[in-house]
Amino acid sequence: MTIALSKQTVRKAISAHSALGLICCALLYLICATGTAIVLYEEWQRLEQHDAPEMTAIAPASVQRGIENVLAAESDRPTTTHLYVHLPTRDLPRATITTDTQAVHIDRSGAIAMPEENAWAEFLLALHYRLNLPAVIGMSLVGLFGAMLVALTISGIVAHPRIFRDAFRLRARRADAVATLDWHNRLAVWTIPFALAIALTGAMIGLFYISGVGLASSGYGGDSEAALAPVFGAEPEGDPAPAPIADVTPALAFMEREFPQTIPYYVILHDPGTAGQHVQIIAEHPRRLIFGEYYAFSGKGEFRGTVGLADGTVGQQLAASTYNLHFGNYGGLPVKIAYILFGLAMTVVVATGTFIWLDKRERAARPSELLRAAWWGFVVGVPAGVAATLLSRLAMGNGAPFVAIFWAVCLLALALNLLRFKRRGGVLKGYIRVPTA
Amino acid sequence: MGSDALLWMAAALAIAGVAVLRLSWERPARSRAWNIAGWGALLAAVLAGDAAAGEWGIAATVLVIMFAAxxxxxxxxxxxxxxxxATKGRAKIARTSPRTIEETAPERRSGLVTFALAGPISLAASVLLALAVRAMVLMAGGAEADGNVAxxxxxxxxxxxxxFALLMMSRRIRQCALVMGVAAVSAPFLLLQNGTV
Known part of the structure; x- marks a missing residue:
């Protein structure tokens, strides 16, 4: 089967595909590689702090004790505005309480066990979704690259007239330009659904600072929270008058009694210790792509309703589905393994795309061997940088300077590869080569 | 049929669909029947996934299809x-991709202007288009949440x-006309953003 497109159209599509790929290749490679690694976000956290108390479940009374213990430990500072309790889940069987100023693990009885130490997993996540830059700039950049991945996918389809006929042709053992081209095209073709899902959801999340701000400016007087309120719910009016700490026990009991098919995994206490405090429980709905549903309770545990992420409008359900679809945490380890496999494939597609362009230059008698050496350096440097930061975490602890180590290793790999190229008198050996004419 | 059974059926159809397409595309001559059978099995797999567990089932089924491939x-x-x-391999490359760099860029145009048009200007036009979509959703009686997520x-x-459309165009005037056209058609809907919520 072939797609009937004129030669000129195909040529233009290749040109567009090359231009987009060249502009995006480096950061897109970084985003794909780190995105593949961050699929195991929860597992990395367990590796980082393997001695944290683990449990399959925690009693509601222990959760309440944990909240009271943490707030008592913070009595010397202004009361936190929000308190989050992560309940034990299959992927991360730990109970962790996070406030405005700290995060601690609690044990089965609700006693504070130790501070949470997951700086490496957080570094990796931040590298993926904001390139370790300030959120507005970094997330927007990543969102832009997500959108460009969509453009690359579309242009790649148009540029490949025998897309289906060749779909299973992979001459990998030729070890030449044809093999590089085959790897690129075959992996790209079969990951199209994955690439589109990842790119669109990633761009939707990342471009919020552009599209969401546009929405807020045009319809809500610049108030982004008001723009999101119809989708994710609004924060109720607060009342700062002092009050006893809310009891989350009846809310958790209500969930167990009234919604036994759901799996609560987060308790959020808003404005604790005030008359306006209220509780939200986020519960997972098995076999749904939504990250969960918000169940709202008063400070006394009276059920106030849900936001509608599970059964509200199409838009609400779609918005709530973007996160799980992007990060691959909707089906346990099998789905995570699949995401790692396809994420690796996408990373290879991005890397080989640039090699194909370099091969074309070589065929056109315009070799860019310095660029090739630099690209090899970056391709090797990113995973080496990630591995180096992980080793630093294990050797130096939570406080290791991950950002500096990562970029230093990347630059070192690049410099070493360029040096290797120079030492060989500018002639590349041992790299993917094209047959010379 | 239970949802688990339907999911297993979706997985089986997904694997069968990929296998049939593999056999079909290996044949020296095209076979419409084999192609339809392969694509049909994949479509049936997705439908079975949907029947088993909605969007979750579809996502899981598509993962199985890709894994089988x-x-x-x-x-x-x-x-x-x-x-x-080797020679034939090179000939294949020449058929599906331009032989030289010059072929990929037949005209000399300012890369900066092209970048500006395909990048920030297109993005701005897309935001305007998205806001126009929101206005239309709300005018059609859609929920505010649907309009905002749109x-x-x-x-x-x-x-x-x-x-991509801009990069496929050879003439600058056409590029400008497209991006400005999208912006111009969408811009009036900006006036309806407040009035419709």
């Missing part, structure tokens, strides 16, 4: 390379399509 590709990758095929979802779809 990867298994077939692994076998293809393991095949030894044929001797004496904005967030439209930009990542509209912008890459617009950028």
């Amino acid at each position: 990867f298994v077939v590709l692994a076998f293809a990758a393991a095949k030894p390379a044929r001797k004496g095929r 904005v967030l979802a439209t930009v990542p779809i509209a912008w890459p399509i617009l950028s």
